[in-house]
Amino acid sequence: MRISQLVEESGVSLPTVKFYLREGLLPSGASTGARSAEYGERHLRRLRVIKALTDVAGLPLARVKVIIGLIDRPGDDLMATLGAAIAALPPDPSPTGDYPRARAVLTRLGQVYDPDYPAVAQLEQSLLAAAQAGLGIDDDRIDAYGRIMRQLAEFDLDHLPLARERSAAVEHAVLGTALYEPVLLALRRLAHQQIAMERLDAADG
Amino acid sequence: MRISQLVEESGVSLPTVKFYLREGLLPSGASTGARSAEYGERHLRRLRVIKALTDVAGLPLARVKVIIGLIDRPGDDLMATLGAAIAALPPDPSPTGDYPRARAVLTRLGQVYDPDYPAVAQLEQSLLAAAQAGLGIDDDRIDAYGRIMRQLAEFDLDHLPLARERSAAVEHAVLGTALYEPVLLALRRLAHQQIAMERLDAADG
Numbered sequence: 001m002r003i004s005q006l007v008e009e010s011g012v013s014l015p016t017v018k019f020y021l022r023e024g025l026l027p028s029g030a031s032t033g034a035r036s037a038e039y040g041e042r043h044l045r046r047l048r049v050i051k052a053l054t055d056v057a058g059l060p061l062a063r064v065k066v067i068i069g070l071i072d073r074p075g076d077d078l079m080a081t082l083g084a085a086i087a088a089l090p091p092d093p094s095p096t097g098d099y100p101r102a103r104a105v106l107t108r109l110g111q112v113y114d115p116d117y118p119a120v121a122q123l124e125q126s127l128l129a130a131a132q133a134g135l136g137i138d139d140d141r142i143d144a145y146g147r148i149m150r151q152l153a154e155f156d157l158d159h160l161p162l163a164r165e166r167s168a169a170v171e172h173a174v175l176g177t178a179l180y181e182p183v184l185l186a187l188r189r190l191a192h193q194q195i196a197m198e199r200l201d202a203a204d205g
Numbered sequence: 206m207r208i209s210q211l212v213e214e215s216g217v218s219l220p221t222v223k224f225y226l227r228e229g230l231l232p233s234g235a236s237t238g239a240r241s242a243e244y245g246e247r248h249l250r251r252l253r254v255i256k257a258l259t260d261v262a263g264l265p266l267a268r269v270k271v272i273i274g275l276i277d278r279p280g281d282d283l284m285a286t287l288g289a290a291i292a293a294l295p296p297d298p299s300p301t302g303d304y305p306r307a308r309a310v311l312t313r314l315g316q317v318y319d320p321d322y323p324a325v326a327q328l329e330q331s332l333l334a335a336a337q338a339g340l341g342i343d344d345d346r347i348d349a350y351g352r353i354m355r356q357l358a359e360f361d362l363d364h365l366p367l368a369r370e371r372s373a374a375v376e377h378a379v380l381g382t383a384l385y386e387p388v389l390l391a392l393r394r395l396a397h398q399q400i401a402m403e404r405l406d407a408a409d410g
Contacts, residue, residue, distance in 0.1 A: 045339060052338035056331075079401065086394060091387070111399045119394040126261075126387035133257035134250060135380045137388065144360045145385075145392055148353055153396035155349045157404070173397075175340045180350075181390055182296070182331035183342065187350055188389075189291060189324035189382065191358035194316045196284065199362070 003029070006039045010047040017047070023061075025050060025068050049171060057178040063088045067174055074166035081166070083117060085174045093121035101127040108139065109146040152184070208234070211244045215252040222252070228266075230255060230273050254376060262383040268293045272379055279371035286371070288322060290379045298326035306332040313344065314351040357389070 007014050020026035026046055029037030046068075053059045053067060066088045074081045099115060102124040106113045114120065130137055137145075161172060212219050225231040231251055234242030251273075258264045258272060275290045304320060307329040311318045319325065335342055342350075366377060 048338045056334040117398060119391050123391035126391055129261040130384040133253045133380055133384055135384050145389060148357050149389060149392040150396045152353050152393055153400050157400050175338055179335040179338055179340050184350060184354060185386055186324050186328035186331055187354040188357055190316060191355045193322060195358050195362050
């Protein structure tokens with residue numbers, strides 16, 4: 001397709017598409033003349049990925065570049081690449097070197113504790129915030145949350161699309177994190193309302 | 206305790222405490238003289254709630270006021286009050302009047318569909334964002350996510366602290382939403398890494 005059609009199908013403006021081309025976020029099209037090029041599905045897909053990261057996840061362009069760089073050049077260690085890509089997503093916990101609350105929780109859940117995983121700092125800060133607000137998280141709740149989140153993660157990994165390429169796996173992991181997290185939180189809030197209503201009805205009836 | 210001790214124990218500065226008193230976010234202490242007052246546990250607790258809402262949930266003060274108002278004057282319809290309080294938390298989906306994707310999902314899950322619940326707009330926007338990024342959510346995933354989030358919500362409602370007062374119930378619902386959501390998302394990211402690693406090890410071994 002021509003660049004005008006790429007603009008139309010993606011909903012991304014022409015100046016923005018040209019900017020992404022200059023910045024290397026969008027690969028060049030196949031040249032079909034001195035001033036024209038042909039674009040395809042992969043260009044459209046790339047624009048959708050950039051849009052999801054900027055508009056939905058709210059990432060600044062510098063972070064989008066990091067992620068696109070990892071998708072384009074995933075390297076040999078897929079786990080390290082996936083970790084780096086997910087780490088570029090919000091939130092941005094500041095590393096503190098020691099994560100006593102997160103360590104206690106992960107040890108309790110029988111999970112590996114690697115302080116270099118940014119999600120460890122994220123867990124530490126969220127546990128600290130809850131504790132400071134006087135909303136402690138007791139062992140029962142940790143066990144339940146850990147078990148339930150593990151079920152969710154098992155489902156996610158069982159249903160990874162067959163990615164023959166590392167690039168596709170990195171792209172899917174980033175989008176699945178950035179885009180499914182808001183779906184899950186909305187479903188939890190709606191389930192709270194649903195169950196509260198069912199229980200009120202049962203109490204009334 | 207005196208105001209100086211309140212400042213020390215809460216970690217909130219004296220000018221900020223005075224500002225909250227003027228704005229009615231913090232109730233006055235019991236007067237013990239022309240220029241002194243006595244503060245107690247409920248003042249400390251209130252400061253922790255405000256801190257969680259501003260620092261962790263990132264709420265602007267206008268939203269904090271709405272929530273504190275609902276905690277202080279919860280009204281007769283507890284479900285409506287809870288809904289209004291949760292609705293003051295981020296994200297802020299713009300209501301569009303029609304939520305075809307959310308309606309289909311909630312119907313499929315056998316849940317009540319009330320377009321006035323802000324979480325319905327939140328679900329619609331997150332489903333739309335995923336679809337636009339080419340990351341559709343098929344029925345299998347909806348069923349799994351719905352079932353798993355329902356387990357989580359059942360646990361939450363089974364473990365509500367015994368709230369004799371409506372105010373305490375509203376406060377707990379708001380804090381439990383704002384502070385446990387980040388914990389859950391961190392646990393999901395860590396479970397992904399854990400399971401991916403277990404599977405790689407099993408494949409290597």
